[in-house]
Amino acid sequence: MVRIENHLGMIEISSSYFANLVGHAASECFGVAGLVHRTPVHGLRAFLSHKDIPDKGVKVRILNNGDLHIDLHIAVTYGVNIAAIVKSIVHKVSYTVEAACGLNVSKVNVFVADMKVRG
Numbered sequence: 497m498v499r500i501e502n503h504l505g506m507i508e509i510s511s512s513y514f515a516n517l518v519g520h521a522a523s524e525c526f527g528v529a530g531l532v533h534r535t536p537v538h539g540l541r542a543f544l545s546h547k548d549i550p551d552k553g554v555k556v557r558i559l560n561n562g563d564l565h566i567d568l569h570i571a572v573t574y575g576v577n578i579a580a581i582v583k584s585i586v587h588k589v590s591y592t593v594e595a596a597c598g599l600n601v602s603k604v605n606v607f608v609a610d611m612k613v614r615g
Contacts, residue, residue, distance in 0.1 A: 527576035563602035571610035
């Protein structure tokens with residue numbers, strides 16, 4: 497849960513909303529094959545529950561000043577320029593979160609964890 501207080505009162509945004517928003521924005525970028533689990537524990541949790549976890553591949557941290565740090569774990573399509581994909585993801589995710597929530601995204605870390613063959 498992200499809680500931010502401003503002059504109008506307290507704003508509460510659920511973590512699952514952020515995970516879905518960020519995951520959807522990243523998945524729309526060219527060359528992204530999908531999000532991958534951040535840790536083996538998340539993968540095991542999804543396997544045992546027989547369903548995907550909502551925060552798959554996404555971690556959002558809020559700093560004391562209200563800025564957000566976002567970590568993404570992705571799989572890319574084989575044969576594409578990874579640097580260009582990462583740059584595109586950083587801009588798209590930052591813009592999407594700032595436009596949808598009005599919160600400042602100060603850092604987006606993208607971890608390429610897998611490479612998939614087009615098929």
